[in-house]
Amino acid sequence: MKSFLVLTVPATVICVLGWLFSIASAEDASQQPVAISTFHCIGLYWSPPGGSPDRQVLVRFRRQGEEAWQQGLPMRYNPIPKTDQDLADYRGSLVHLTPGTKYEIELQLEGTDQVARLVASTWSEEFPIGEVINVPGGKEPLAITESGRPDAYRVYDGQGAVIDVEHKHDTCISIDASYVIVRNFVLKGAGATNNPRGSPIGAIRIDKGHDIVIEDCDISDWGRTNPKTGFGFDYDAAVLCRNRDVHRVIIQRCRMHHPFSDTNTWYEPVYPTHPQGPQCISFFDTAGNHVIRYNEMYSDLDHMYNDIVGGGSNGSYRGSPGHDSDIYGNIVSHCWDDGLEVEGGNRNVRVWGNYIRQCAMMIGNAPTSIGPLYIWGNVVERSQWRPDYTGGSFLKMGFAGSEDWMTGHMYIFHNTIFAGDPLLPTGGFGGNRIVKHTVSRNNILHVRSPDHRSISSAPQNVDNDFDYDLFNGRVPEDHEKHGIRGVPRYVAQAGFDPETKTGIFQLEDTSPGAGAGIVIPNFTPPFVGKAPDVGAHQRGAPPMRFGISAAVAASSR
Numbered sequence: 339m340k341s342f343l344v345l346t347v348p349a350t351v352i353c354v355l356g357w358l359f360s361i362a363s364a365e366d367a368s369q370q371p372v373a374i375s376t377f378h379c380i381g382l383y384w385s386p387p388g389g390s391p392d393r394q395v396l397v398r399f400r401r402q403g404e405e406a407w408q409q410g411l412p413m414r415y416n417p418i419p420k421t422d423q424d425l426a427d428y429r430g431s432l433v434h435l436t437p438g439t440k441y442e443i444e445l446q447l448e449g450t451d452q453v454a455r456l457v458a459s460t461w462s463e464e465f466p467i468g469e470v471i472n473v474p475g476g477k478e479p480l481a482i483t484e485s486g487r488p489d490a491y492r493v494y495d496g497q498g499a500v501i502d503v504e505h506k507h508d509t510c511i512s513i514d515a516s517y518v519i520v521r522n523f524v525l526k527g528a529g530a531t532n533n534p535r536g537s538p539i540g541a542i543r544i545d546k547g548h549d550i551v552i553e554d555c556d557i558s559d560w561g562r563t564n565p566k567t568g569f570g571f572d573y574d575a576a577v578l579c580r581n582r583d584v585h586r587v588i589i590q591r592c593r594m595h596h597p598f599s600d601t602n603t604w605y606e607p608v609y610p611t612h613p614q615g616p617q618c619i620s621f622f623d624t625a626g627n628h629v630i631r632y633n634e635m636y637s638d639l640d641h642m643y644n645d646i647v648g649g650g651s652n653g654s655y656r657g658s659p660g661h662d663s664d665i666y667g668n669i670v671s672h673c674w675d676d677g678l679e680v681e682g683g684n685r686n687v688r689v690w691g692n693y694i695r696q697c698a699m700m701i702g703n704a705p706t707s708i709g710p711l712y713i714w715g716n717v718v719e720r721s722q723w724r725p726d727y728t729g730g731s732f733l734k735m736g737f738a739g740s741e742d743w744m745t746g747h748m749y750i751f752h753n754t755i756f757a758g759d760p761l762l763p764t765g766g767f768g769g770n771r772i773v774k775h776t777v778s779r780n781n782i783l784h785v786r787s788p789d790h791r792s793i794s795s796a797p798q799n800v801d802n803d804f805d806y807d808l809f810n811g812r813v814p815e816d817h818e819k820h821g822i823r824g825v826p827r828y829v830a831q832a833g834f835d836p837e838t839k840t841g842i843f844q845l846e847d848t849s850p851g852a853g854a855g856i857v858i859p860n861f862t863p864p865f866v867g868k869a870p871d872v873g874a875h876q877r878g879a880p881p882m883r884f885g886i887s888a889a890v891a892a893s894s895r
Contacts, residue, residue: 370384371384378437382429384428395446397445423656480494480501500524533562540577603724604724624656635668703733734768745775774802793811804821865877
């Protein structure tokens with residue numbers, strides 16, 4: 339069975355040729371490597387001559403001015419026919435980078451002397467501030483139509499002001515502008531009760547623009563109730579965008595909670611169908627490059643979500659959240675379908691460090707038509723289809739009818755299905771759904787019983803490489819050569835603390851999986867001993883932080 343994680347690094351001297359992207363030895367402009375950044379990641383794209391399925395692109399990087407190189411995960415050849423959304427034949431990401439920092443990057447086509455070099459900068463977390471408009475509260479929506487500039491963002495600051503439109507308007511704030519920051523608002527009551535049909539509504543609705551920051555807001559009581567079902571309308575959201583040209587939206591340190599309406603379960607006695615109801619964030623086929631981080635998205639059993647973060651279109655080359663986007667450090671709970679729905683193109687989409695609970699599917703990742711999609715370092719628990727019934731999976735994976743769209747690669751590393759709550763999922767990777775082009779390493783795939791599937795064995799599965807995982811359920815033959823069958827044992831104080839928004843999910847020293855992982859270049863966190871632990875939390879590491887607590891911890895580093 340082929341391994342996709344073998345690395346050899348050439349001894350090559352780097353030549354810095356530019357800031358965002360540059361190349362050392364390609365004449366055709368279409369062969370130039372391209373970098374697309376966020377705060378902590380850089381998406382890489384390259385189409386060197388001679389690329390093929392049996393040749394990886396080897397990656398190494400370093401901060402500009404440093405001597406030592408670090409290894410990146412190799413990029414696999416994967417052109418997608420009939421679309422230009424793939425951007426290049428080889429695609430991949432650097433992760434865990436420092437904001438506001440320049441990096442030197444070297445790419446080499448395996449088995450050749452073709453080398454490309456570039457310099458790329460991660461985003462700074464300090465936005466240049468121009469005019470600040472202090473906005474009072476009230477009962478009327480705020481329309482933001484005046485843009486700032488790249489060197490002077492226009493700030494709309496509520497300073498804690500409440501905009502409560504009392505369900506007389508569909509939105510509290512609409513945005514048709516670029517280079518703006520919307521902060522410190524309490525928003526309530528979006529979704530007019532006299533509008534029982536039509537397009538989804540958003541407490542914050544992004545109509546047009548780019549480089550938009552939404553931060554430190556508290557959003558609740560949004561949405562409408564469908565008089566025909568008694569449940570909510572699909573996709574009514576705390577933050578909504580349906581414009582294909584919108585890009586670089588940052589949603590951070592917000593609390594989105596307790597929508598106005600409820601969502602039906604899959605097994606509702608009166609309305610047994612796909613859940614229909616509100617979401618926290620709904621994005622549809624946008625231009626991508628978004629960041630959703632350090633938010634707290636939650637509710638209760640009387641105000642459940644359909645998905646919590648999601649949108650559409652799933653069977654597409656775009657989808658949600660959009661290419662080169664990051665979702666990390668969030669608290670996500672209370673939905674009857676997908677906690678995080680990352681579906682569609684998933685081109686250099688990265689999902690890490692989230693705490694997800696009380697959802698049917700913790701992360702929906704079907705069908706990933708372009709990729710690569712990276713999911714690592716997440717902790718999930720309490721999977722349920724309805725209040726009294728466990729079910730669902732850690733990862734949705736694919737499904738019948740979506741095979742033609744399942745052409746992108748996926749990398750699943752160091753995640754934990756935590757057994758602190760008795761409602762374990764019945765599936766790890768997809769139950770018995772279709773799984774294609776997936777590499778897994780160092781995951782804890784603890785399902786409800788040994789009779790359930792930690793990893794799908796669907797006959798349509800193809801091009802997968804599962805290994806070094808800890809599992810108690812069934813797994814496909816010819817995989818998990820170095821995997822461990824067993825049940826994890828955690829330290830005595832393990833679990834999530836809802837007061838501090840921190841969690842301890844470390845294995846006991848004698849637990850299966852302790853010290854049994856493999857180092858994954860650029861993804862495995864620091865560890866003690868000769869090898870890393872499987873799962874999201876290494877022994878000896880500080881407690882994991884989520885939501886606004888994680889933002890505070892990150893800013894102090």
